[in-house]
Amino acid sequence: EEPLPEERRWTLSFAGDCTIGTLHEWRGGGHNGNMLYRIGENYDLPFSQVKAYFASDDFTLVNFEGTLTEAGNPVGKDYRFSAPQRYAKVLVEGGVDAVSLANNHSVDYREAGKADTVEALQAHEILYGDVTAPIMTELSGGLRLGVITYNTVETQHAVGDLQAYRAELEPLYSACAEA
Secondary structure (H helix, E strand, O other), rough: OOOOOOOOOOOOOEEEEEEEOOEEOOOOOOOOOOOHHOOOOOOOOOOOOOHHHHHOOOEEEEOOOOOOOOOOOOOOOOOOEEOOOOHHEEEEEEEOOOEOOOOOOOOOOHHHHHHHHHHHHHOOOOEEEEEOOEEEOOOOOOEEEOOOOOOOOOOOOOOOOOOHHHOOOOOOOOHHHHH
């Protein structure tokens, strides 16, 4: 008989809404509410209180509420968040491995802003998922992980219509199981 493999445990961290950026109206200025003005080049600052947890786990995912773009054509709504692409370093410095783009701010600067965001994430080797594709990765020790990210804020489904949600999510579950 082959010996049983050594038991292995993984620590996974999931955090809610994280906005790295500023409101459209505060771009480029010294407004005291402008997070980018406060961060400057200190990319470690935003996650400084949780970095020890995120850096010591096996996988960290946050819901990234915003864009990494300098596109100038925001959608027409009250709150539109953006930061220059270099601020993807905040995620790296904070120990974040992956982000969800399945939220109501990932297209604040339309598809061009989302494309810029994806480009910045890829350049910094940060995994991402959205409502069309799960996050797929293999962790140290061989754990294959699939995470489905989903936007329940901007959906055409009626509140409580679980059958509609399940039908939409089924292909994503299947993709994870197949992988």
